[in-house]
Amino acid sequence: MDIENIGFETINLGHGSGGELTRNLLDKIIFKTFSNPFLDQKHDGSIVKIEGEIAISTDSFVITPIFFKGGNIGSLAVHGTVNDVAMCGAIPKYLSLAFIVEEGLKVSEFIKIVQSVKKAADESGVLIITGDTKVVERGKGDKIFINTTGFGAVHAKATISVNNIKEGDKILVNGFIAQHGMAIMSEREGLEFESTIESDSTNLNFLVTDLLDAFGDKIKLFRDPTRGGLGTVLHEIANDINKGIFIKEIYIPLEKQVAAACEMLGLDPMYVANEGVFLVIVDPSIEQEVLALMRNHKKGKNAALIGEFTNEHPNKVVMQSLIGGKRIVSPLVGEQLPRIC
Amino acid sequence: MLKTYKITISGQVQGVGFRPHVYSLAHKFNLKGNVSNNEEGVIIFISGAENTVYKFYKKLLQFPPPVSLIKESSIIEIDIRNFEDFKIIPSNKNRPLNLPLTPDFAICEDCKKEIETVDNRRYNYAFTTCVNCGPRWSITKTFPFERTHTSIDDFPMCDTCKNEYTNPNNRRFHSQTNTCSTCGINLILISSEGKKIKTSKEKIFQKIVQLLKEGNIIAIKNTSGYLLCCNAENESVIQKLRTTKNRPNKPFAVLFPSLAFLKNELDLNTNEVKSLTSKERPITIISSKNYYGKIALNKVSPGLNQLGVMLPYSGILQLLANQLNFPIIATSGNIHGSPIINENEDALDKLKNITDYFLQHNLKITHPQDDSVIKFSYKFQQEVLFRRSRGFAPNYLNVKINSTEKIMALGADLKSSIAFYPNQCLYVSQYIGNLENFDVYNRFISTINSFINIFEQEPNVILADKHPSYYSSRFGKEIAQKNNIKLLEIQHHKAHFTAILGEHNLWSEKVLGIVFDGTGYGDDSNIWGGEFFNYEKNTIERIHHLSYFDWLLGDKMSKEPRISLLSLASLEMHEILSEKFTKNELKTYQNLKKSNTLKTSSIGRLFDAVASLLNITDYNSYEGEAAILLENSIDSYKLNTCKSYLNSTESGISAREIIQNMFTDIKNGVSKEKCILNFLFTLADSILKIAKQTDYKHIAFSGGVFQNTTLVDLLLKLAPKEIKLYFHTDLPPNDENISFGQLMYYLNIK
Ligand SMILES: [Fe+3]
Ligand SMILES: [Mg+2]
Ligand SMILES: [Zn+2]
Ligand SMILES: [Zn+2]
Incomplete structure (x- = not known):
């Protein structure tokens, strides 16, 4: 979609004042991009119809750099929230969208972000139904912050709850881990590799729906290991239900280039952020079928079974490591502090 | 006139033949009464003439059983009691235990002689022990130390053993670990696939030696855990062990068949001999500069001019040694990073890809322990414990706590x-x-x-x-x-400091604390490791530290000395860095450095940077490798030619200045050895300068850096008479002392 020349190059405080300039920005960029019957009401809010139980999830997105390989803050803001709704076992349908723009952001960048939001929303099958835009003084923000809230009806066959997890339940992951975090790091630190590392940021809702259609209550839990990475999320789950998790490093999908980047920066991929990765915990009776379904789906081509629940070491995630020996995967505390002498 | 006394003795007095010793002494003095163990130690009730009893008491304290340690004793007169004879009465325990545990003891000369004597009934019996020797803590299940409280209890004594046990004139009178080949522990030799190798009981060690000679690796279940053994003269088998054990460079300990054999191949001083033959019998690190033997030195301790050696300390190792005419590698049986293995099944499972054969037995090890490691500094013979385990654990007697x-x-x-x-x-x-x-x-x-x-x-x-x-x-x-x-x-380094204060009981002094190590989490959330503390009146204050530099790349920095150099390098060193890093790495890391917020004062990393700058190593394959290699690059030195790399210590020690000045030296063609010496001199000199500035009379040292015995010697040499230096001797200077330090901190610091 083309956006006609709107007559200014950077966004300034006036655009957030609520007056003429604001109207201009909204009409020419936001409404034009997202035009749909709900938004077009131009009301204080939107009135929508959703039947049954609904899942709601909100997230704020702050990231440096705002543009990176494989996406930008706009697409991320959609995927992040769409996936959070999907992880509840729901089918995301609507999204709210709020921008906090720092004075000085280039209009062309803003447009690019808005268009990414649109594209990601379309691909995820969600509508932007309400929103907000504020501008803050220079230095009071970091180019742009986005908040999105997602809404969707819970899948009819879903019974997602950590409390359904039993000893022996299997843990699968849909694909390569640590890609998003390493893409951001590479961009930020100017890392060069043979091919570029791209963020895995993507919507996972259709694969989730397929899994629920096929396996219903045999699926115990979905979880997306975003901030803190796979290690932190596994630890959280183990602690929530007072069970142990045993995983094997050799099974964890890790792309070579990403592994090399992690090694170069002294980072443990288990703690690096993901945006297109999710864990699914299933009854052991269906592990192979789940794996097959995932591998046949374009968002799960590299799916793998990485481990299982055990009563042996409650609250602890233990990993059989590649070099032999087992180690405890503990949650990340702040940054990755050196532990060895 | 007849009087009755109660004598109480506490300390390491159980499982060391104390009661039988008291028994025979009482008989010698013709005194009547009884002796028992309880939860506090040994209790003696004794009746006789006053001066006889006191003579007995004096003698007992003066000549206690060889492996016992008396901590406290008392004698009081009580109401007169008439005893028929002198008896040992079984342990009696009413309250929770309150006495030291008993560590493992190396095989004694008497037992050694027995297993080597053809017509002795314990000839070739590997688990021969007596009141003076054998495993204790390794097999302890509960306490007091009685047979039923150990895993020896799985082997009921035969009649002959029982006779020894009950005969007051026998050396094994009340020896709790008494067994023999009839009633005792069995050895079997099996292949890595678990197949039993046929050998007669008498020939088993001959067979093992033959297998070792042929280049096999053998996992031997000793009394404190599994050992992996191979011929130390065979380069290729050592390499094989390194590869399968995933241990590329870390030195291996070598077991020598005998002291005579060892003396033939290496020069030993009296301290080293004493340590090698002590009842703790640790691995002792000695200089290998004048090595006359055939050990594949460069595979055993790559790049080092020192060697960790030990002598047989158990019946198994003694019998093996008696058949050996070459030294063998004897290293903890585990895979890299795992604990020493003590269970047969676990060994079969985990070691089958490393070892060709297993020598197993059926005695259960309840407290597996690695071998302890000790070293004496070259000049001043300062004793430094590198690892405190078998023989030393688990008592700590040298402290009073209320x-x-x-x-x-x-x-x-x-x-x-x-x-x-x-x-x-x-x-x-x-x-x-x-x-x-x-x-x-x-x-x-x-x-x-x-x-x-x-x-x-x-x-x-x-x-x-x-x-x-x-x-x-x-x-x-x-x-x-x-x-x-x-x-x-x-806080980690405060615990190090209180560990050394506690070891020397310095609580009433004003003490300068020097804690140098690799890493520890600081009070300000930075990574500490080069700390100067003041101790005074139960308070600790951090008064100086190595100037902060960037901590980069998490744990990777500890593994790659080149990163420490990068962190400390000036622009002038770009050329050196570009040889150590790819362009991409260099660009990235320099970028990271700009935005980095985590700082460190680690001396360990300063050692790393020096090792990298001098092209000694850019990667550590084991903890402290760079520092050890550095120390090893020094052959001998003259102090009067040393200079400091620091102009002043007014504002602490600047790591950057040290590296910069060393760089200038290198450019000017100063030798590697000289640079290292100057570096060590710089550290010692600045410590002493800081001490003099504030007129300290006591300096206490802790942290892994003080395993560097050259630095220890330098400090001892340079310190003026009026300043007293304190180093760890009961505990290692490394993080093994943190638990003790934490306890000392809690009890003594406000
Ligand atoms: Fe330490
Ligand atoms: Mg969220
Ligand atoms: Zn003995
Ligand atoms: Zn017997």
Whole structure:
């Protein structure tokens, strides 16, 4: 979609004042991009119809750099929230969208972000139904912050709850881990590799729906290991239900280039952020079928079974490591502090 | 006139033949009464003429059994009692234990002679022990030390053994670990596939030696855990062991057949001989500069001019040694990073890809221990413990504590140990290992549980390191919360400092504390490691530190000395750096440096930077490798030619200035050896300058850096007479002393 020349190059405080300039920005960029019957009401809010139980999830997105390989803050803001709704076992349908723009952001960048939001929303099958835009003084923000809230009806066959997890339940992951975090790091630190590392940021809702259609209550839990990475999320789950998790490093999908980047920066991929990765915990009776379904789906081509629940070491995630020996995967505390002498 | 007395003796007095010793002494003096063990130590009731009893008492204290250690004793007169004779009465325990445990003892000369004598009934019996020798802590299940409280209890004594046990004139009178080949422990030799190798009992060690000679690796279950052994003269088998054990460079210890054999191949001084033949019998690190033998030195301790040697300390190793005409590698039986293995099944499972054969037996090891390691500094013969384990653990006798609390200190993570104060004695566990490994972590937990069970005391205070990601601290938080007990997190280097203050009981002095090590989580959230503390009147204050530099790349920095150099390098060193890093790495790391916020004062990393700058190593394949290689690059030195790389210490020690000045030296063609010496001199000189500035009379040293015995010697040499220096001798200077330090901190610091 083309956006006609709107007559200014950077966004300034006036655009957030609520007056003429604001109207201009909204009409020419936001409404034009997202035009749909709900938004077009131009009301204080939107009135929508959703039947049954609904899942709601909100997230704020702050990231440096705002543009990176494989996406930008706009697409991320959609995927992040769409996936959070999907992880509840729901089918995301609507999204709210709020921008906090720092004075000085280039209009062309803003447009690019808005268009990414649109594209990601379309691909995820969600509508932007309400929103907000504020501008803050220079230095009071970091180019742009986005908040999105997602809404969707819970899948009819879903019974997602950590409390359904039993000893022996299997843990699968849909694909390569640590890609998003390493893409951001590479961009930020100017890392060069043979091919570029791209963020895995993507919507996972259709694969989730397929899994629920096929396996219903045999699926115990979905979880997306975003901030803190796979290690932190596994630890959280183990602690929530007072069970142990045993995983094997050799099974964890890790792309070579990403592994090399992690090694170069002294980072443990288990703690690096993901945006297109999710864990699914299933009854052991269906592990192979789940794996097959995932591998046949374009968002799960590299799916793998990485481990299982055990009563042996409650609250602890233990990993059989590649070099032999087992180690405890503990949650990340702040940054990755050196532990060895 | 007849009088009756009660004598109480506490200390390391159980499992050391104390009661039988008292028994025969009482008989010699013709005194009547009885002797028993209880939860406090040994209790003697004795009747006789006053001066005879006192003579007896004096003699007992003057000449106690060889492996006992008396801590306290008392004699009081009580109401007259008439005894028929003198008796040993069985242990009697009414309260939880309150006395030292008993460490393992190396095989004594008498037992050694017996197993070597053809017509002796213990000829070739590998588990021959007596009141003066044998495993103790290794097989302890509960206490007091009675047969039924150890895993020897699985082997009921035959009649002959029972006779020895009950005969007051026998050396094995009341020897709790008494067994023989009829009633005792069995050895079997099996292949790595678990197939039994046929040999007669008498020929088993001959067979093993033949297999070793042929280039096989053999896992030997000793009395304190598995050892991996191979011919130390065979380069290729050592390389094979390195590869399969995943241990590229870390030196291996070598077991020599005998002291005579060892003396033939290496020069030993009296301290080294004493240590090698002591009842603790640790691995002793000696100089290998004048080595005359055929050991594949460069495979055994690559790049080093020192060698860790030991002599047989168990019946098994002695019988093996008697057949050997070459030294063998004897290293802890485990895979890299895992704890020493003690169970047969576990060994078969984990070592089958490393070893060709297993020598197994059916004695259960309840407290597996690695071999202890010790070194003496070259000039001043300062004793430095590198690892405190078999022979030393688990007693810590050299401290007086008065507290009614039951305190458990969890130590640090990398060289884990536990200190426990459940009663009036302090116990410091053997070296446990790096808790990152789950099997080590489990051993850490089982050691804690074992202490709690033996003393029947739950801790009501937990002490842990301040590091938020230490496994030990995490565990501390968990149990403190679960049991609703007090938890105190103590800063790593302060714990090091209180460890050395506690070891030398310096609480009433004003002391300068020098704590140099690799890493520790600081009070300001930075990574400390080059710390100067003031101790005075139960308070500690950080007064100086190595100037901060960037801590980059997490744990990777500790593994790659080149990164420490990068962190400290000036622009002038670009050329050197570009040889050590790819363009991409260099660009990235320099970028990271700009935005980095985590700082460090680690001396360990300064050593790393020096090693990298001097092209000694850019990568550490084991902890402290760079520092060890550095120390090894020095042959001999003259102090008067040393200079400091620092102009002033007014504002602390600047790591950058040291590196910059060394760089200038290198450019000017100064030799590597000279640079290292100047560096060590710089450290010693600045410490002493700082001490003089504030007129300190006492300087106490702790932290892994003080395993560098050249630095220790330099300090001893340079220190003026009026300043007293204190180094660790009971505990290693490394993180193994943190648990003890935490306890000392809790009890002494406001
Ligand atoms: Fe330390
Ligand atoms: Mg969220
Ligand atoms: Zn003996
Ligand atoms: Zn017997």
